[in-house]
Amino acid sequence: MTLHRQIPHVIVVGAGYAGLPCALRLARHEDVRVTLVSPDVRQELTCDLYRTLRTGKPYTFAFQKLLARRGVRFIESRVTNVDPANKLLELRGINQQALPYDALVVATGLRSVMPAIEGLEDLYQQNKENLSKRIFQFKKTSHVQELRTALARIGWKPESRESRDRFVVVLGAGSTGIEVAGELAYLRGNNKRCRIILLDEHPSMLKDFSPIARKLFRKDLNRLKIETVLGSPASRLSAEELHLQNGQVIPWDLLVLCTGAKRTTTWLSGLASAENQVGLAVDESFEIKAHPLHFAIGDVARYTINSAPLMNPLILPRRAQFAVQSGLYLADRIPLLFKNFPHQNHAAFRASDLGYLVTLGPHDGIGRLGPPASSRLAKWVSPFVHGASVDKLKNLVRVRYLLTLKREGYNPF
Ligand SMILES: Cc1cc2nc3c(=O)[nH]c(=O)nc-3n(C[C@H](O)[C@H](O)[C@H](O)COP(=O)(O)OP(=O)(O)OC[C@H]3O[C@@H](n4cnc5c(N)ncnc54)[C@H](O)[C@@H]3O)c2cc1C
Secondary structure, eight states, X not given: OOOOOOOOEEEEEOOSTTHXXXXXXXXXXXXXXXXXXXXXXXXXXXXXXXXXXXXXXOOEEEOHHHHHHTTOEEEESOEEEEETTTTEEEXXXXXXXXXXXXXXXXXXXXXXXXXXXXXXXXXXXXXXXOSSOOEEEOSSHXXXXXXXXXXXXXXXXXXXXXXXXXXXXXXXXXXXXXXXXXXHHHHHTTOTTEEEEXXXXXXXXXXXXXXXXXXXXXXXXXXXXXXXXXXXXXXXXXXXXXXEXXXXXXXXXXXXXXXXXXXXXXXXXXXXXXXXXXXXXXXXXXXBTTOTTEEEOGGGEEEEESSOTTSOSEEOOOOXXXXXXXXXXXXXXXXXXXXXXXXXXXXXXXXXXXEEEEESSSSOEEEEESSOOSSHHHHHTOOEEESTHHHHHHHHHHHHHHHHHHHTTOOOO
């Protein structure tokens, strides 16, 4: 009689920039079985949403059939609960018994939170029911398409002859907010009646860029007539006006929320502790603290870098390149754990920061090349790109990601 060895079952939850490459790389290892759970059957390339705003073209691709060819079992569902003690997952809409696993990889990203602005939540809820939406998130293709419809409705185009100014307020001047403002400027061309207000409670933008790059960036904003209001938080929203803490009042027709994502989802409460509500605290191998064989990668992981070369001790930034790197690293590490390969012999994770690109429409933008400088002097001489090449480089970054998936055996082209 032949005895079959029990093959460890690894479940990856979430098919974003971290989860999809992780599941594909895991499937290369014959000594684990892989299941990927995701409510989406297409991956949304969030880094390219700004381009969807420009053209209307979605940047998504279907992965389900090809996963099967790679031997990854795919379950189209959302995880609703985890029982880490018994290693069981509950899935929405699946009435059978909970799904057992030997190792769990959480790659669910972070949930957006509404900024704490009086009146915003109420107006947002009313707005959801309304066909003439005026408040928008910016995280999915559907959000962007809704925004494009609303822009068309208010006559946001180069040649419109409206008699009054229309205001689109972009709340949050991080890289997403800046890119949204850049596309809005491109779409309205020279139409002076279409006003873009980029707003943030922080007094400065792109803090870890070189002072020279930031100066060029500010010049671009002026030339593109993107108005910035920085350094005071928004405190109250009425149907027509946004009030800031410093007393300024800004009229608005459309409001785009680019204030970032902060919360883990509630199903993770079995793994989370009070202090890591903005991510699951993981050790240097992405294992969730106090939960052996439970891992978190990508945005949902709170990973502290202590000794990575070329970087100061910091929390690994929440960006696509690190999501991919963490996913691939972990996929090679998990099979070793099941072979009892000594922990100290595992290769350490090395984050490699290729840089940071921020477009302002197709013709403008600024990009830091390589990791952020560690001293003030180094910042002055740190390399950057400027102008139309930023958009072209972002295109290459997408191709690079798709090539990574191709190398892992999945051809999205
Ligand atoms: C508009 C925008 C622009 C960006 N631009 C850039 C950029 O230019 N460069 C850059 O480096 N980074 C950029 N980022 C950040 C980048 O997108 C994130 O760092 C990256 O998506 C993180 O990958 P992830 O796999 O951790 O999470 P995600 O890509 O968010 O994927 C998480 C997946 O988990 C799924 N999921 C959630 N809950 C569950 C559940 N309960 N059960 C099953 N599945 C679940 C979700 O549906 C989703 O598919 C941008 C982000 C946004 C929003």
